[in-house]
Amino acid sequence: MAKYDASQIKVLENIPDLEELKNGDCRRTYLYRFVNILPEQHEIDRIASSVSKKFTFSKELYKLPEDVEIYASVIMERSQDYEAKVSIVTTSPEESCVFIFGLRTLPCQLEENFGTVELLQGLPRDRWSWDG
Numbered sequence: 001m002a003k004y005d006a007s008q009i010k011v012l013e014n015i016p017d018l019e020e021l022k023n024g025d026c027r028r029t030y031l032y033r034f035v036n037i038l039p040e041q042h043e044i045d046r047i048a049s050s051v052s053k054k055f056t057f058s059k060e061l062y063k064l065p066e067d068v069e070i071y072a073s074v075i076m077e078r079s080q081d082y083e084a085k086v087s088i089v090t091t092s093p094e095e096s097c098v099f100i101f102g103l104r105t106l107p108c109q110l111e112e113n114f115g116t117v118e119l120l121q122g123l124p125r126d127r128w129s130w131d132g
């Protein structure tokens with residue numbers, strides 16, 4: 001199977017709803033199924049924390065009073081040997097850059113660490129990846 005980059009990932013048809021949490025954070029959770037057995041949760045936690053991302057909005061570019069940073073944390077919960085719930089949590093309402101990170105960048109990064117994604121949101125690879 002050819003390695004792909006973010007531009008080769010199609011937009012999912014059944015994007016999960018954005019949840020607003022009690023503390024003001026926002027979360028969107030995707031269901032992944034991998035071809036390989038996932039490692040133990042402590043190893044998953046270590047890897048997931050390394051793919052979290054910081055987005056900076058420049059005050060000059062966006063005409064803001066000051067630079068704004070948005071953090072997207074990745075939380076991955078192993079639900080079965082091959083399946084995990086992957087949540088992207090932000091402290092601000094979800095910006096388009098965070099949404100794109102969750103749909104395009106994150107699947108590639110997870111495959112680099114956990115192997116091939118078989119299903120994403122219950123959809124087979126040919127429904128969400130151009131490399132299908």
